[in-house]
Amino acid sequence: MTKLGTTILPSKDKFKLLFKLYFQFFHPLMRRLAEAGHSVDVLSPFPDREAPPGYTDYDLASEIHLNVMDLNVFERRNFMYHYLEFFMLHSLGKDTCEHALNSQALARIMKRPPGYYDVIIMEQFNNDCLMGVAYLLQAPVIAMSSCAMMPWHYERIGAPVIPSIISAQFLALSQDMPFAGRLANWITVHSFNLMYKIFNTPAANALLRKRFGAGIPSTGDLVKNTSLIFVNQHYSLSGPKPLPPSVIEIGGIHIQPAKPLPDELQHLLERAEHGVVLISWGSLIRASSMPPTKLEGLLHAISRFKQQFIWKWENDTMPNKPDNVHIMKWIPQRDILAHPNVKAFMSHGGLMGTTEAVHYGVPVLGTPMYGDQFLNMAAIVQRGMAEVLDYMDISEDTVFAGLTKVLQHSYKENALAVSMSYNERSQKPLEKALWWVEYVAKTKGAPLVKSRSVHMSRFAYYSLDVYLVIGSVSVLSLAIIFGLIRLCCTVRQKDRTRKLKSKRH
Numbered sequence: 001m002t003k004l005g006t007t008i009l010p011s012k013d014k015f016k017l018l019f020k021l022y023f024q025f026f027h028p029l030m031r032r033l034a035e036a037g038h039s040v041d042v043l044s045p046f047p048d049r050e051a052p053p054g055y056t057d058y059d060l061a062s063e064i065h066l067n068v069m070d071l072n073v074f075e076r077r078n079f080m081y082h083y084l085e086f087f088m089l090h091s092l093g094k095d096t097c098e099h100a101l102n103s104q105a106l107a108r109i110m111k112r113p114p115g116y117y118d119v120i121i122m123e124q125f126n127n128d129c130l131m132g133v134a135y136l137l138q139a140p141v142i143a144m145s146s147c148a149m150m151p152w153h154y155e156r157i158g159a160p161v162i163p164s165i166i167s168a169q170f171l172a173l174s175q176d177m178p179f180a181g182r183l184a185n186w187i188t189v190h191s192f193n194l195m196y197k198i199f200n201t202p203a204a205n206a207l208l209r210k211r212f213g214a215g216i217p218s219t220g221d222l223v224k225n226t227s228l229i230f231v232n233q234h235y236s237l238s239g240p241k242p243l244p245p246s247v248i249e250i251g252g253i254h255i256q257p258a259k260p261l262p263d264e265l266q267h268l269l270e271r272a273e274h275g276v277v278l279i280s281w282g283s284l285i286r287a288s289s290m291p292p293t294k295l296e297g298l299l300h301a302i303s304r305f306k307q308q309f310i311w312k313w314e315n316d317t318m319p320n321k322p323d324n325v326h327i328m329k330w331i332p333q334r335d336i337l338a339h340p341n342v343k344a345f346m347s348h349g350g351l352m353g354t355t356e357a358v359h360y361g362v363p364v365l366g367t368p369m370y371g372d373q374f375l376n377m378a379a380i381v382q383r384g385m386a387e388v389l390d391y392m393d394i395s396e397d398t399v400f401a402g403l404t405k406v407l408q409h410s411y412k413e414n415a416l417a418v419s420m421s422y423n424e425r426s427q428k429p430l431e432k433a434l435w436w437v438e439y440v441a442k443t444k445g446a447p448l449v450k451s452r453s454v455h456m457s458r459f460a461y462y463s464l465d466v467y468l469v470i471g472s473v474s475v476l477s478l479a480i481i482f483g484l485i486r487l488c489c490t491v492r493q494k495d496r497t498r499k500l501k502s503k504r505h
Contacts, residue, residue: 093127140445158451349373
């Protein structure tokens, strides 16, 4: 029996629901490991009330608060907003790290002797302080990223950083980038990587050393011990990338077979002669906080369509609601998207919803608000199954034009083509992840999978030292050649001058 420790960063206050959504990516693997006969200790704020045998919760939080975001926040977005997001993540990372390190749940985990765990699986997102826990427990680490890899993930796993084709998740860029996009992406990727080393790494080190003493190594070194990283991506969605075997794409791991719908929803979907459009901007965004002018324009546009609209709306009423709009405080989003009569999905571009739309081949009209939502939308726009409706530009005309586009048959065809590639895999993502966890345990860290480049400086990795030597030798060679040519010319000139003088005399 393999003993597995899983560490999921805790959440606080308004971010609790956000982390609950991320946990939906981790949770299926934790359950599957227990079902496969492994002993799994799960350190998280989200205890499993129906845990299978072998699954033990170490609860970091007793309750989850439902705090949501007001849409007025996004009225003030500008082109530098992603740098503000970086510092928001930095602050959140420090808070969650401190909360975890000083929790009673972790104290219980730390009573385990070194070597007790065969593998520790942990989220790597905006702070690496819990790499110190893995170091003290002397266990190999498998990282999990619920979104595309962050700019600071590439070096630790030995993956090349190529800003010309790999977009930072903070930007609305697909792999088809114009020059301005490649320039912005290059600046963002490298500046974020540098800022992470300047701000996040020292903050994690300080918290670790406060908790465990000054002798613990820097997280900048500890992250190089990451054996694998599981990423919530797939090439059919985000594009193929030159990734080492230590980067495992398991996008869609959370998608389970659709469940039967409640009778009310089932009847609505079956009786909609022209189909249904689903509207959901996630659990964090309070749609009712939309300014009246935007909401009025959106509803006017919707009223012009023959389709029925199911809208996840947190209030009991909606002002001036058209007859073809049906509001619900909670919806089984994945199960609705699975219904063949759903014609389009109006979304905020969150990765969970985006992968569900891709899985079921549903075209998307996306309004990204923050984080990786811009990257997710850019990827499926490039694949011809989506359009972006900028939040700042919401009006009757823009909504009508965007919906009219994605309801065209070509968008459905493209969505089904992406869906086929996304779903047709040699191994289901959950089983793939299970196999790799067991492999890391058997091989004590999968050392043969890890690239040597993890321990190289970026200067050496990109052969900048070689280019410097070749450049220096080339410049020196050219200097010698030009020097010799100049010397020859000088000698010849002196010889001519001497001959002229001799003729005159």
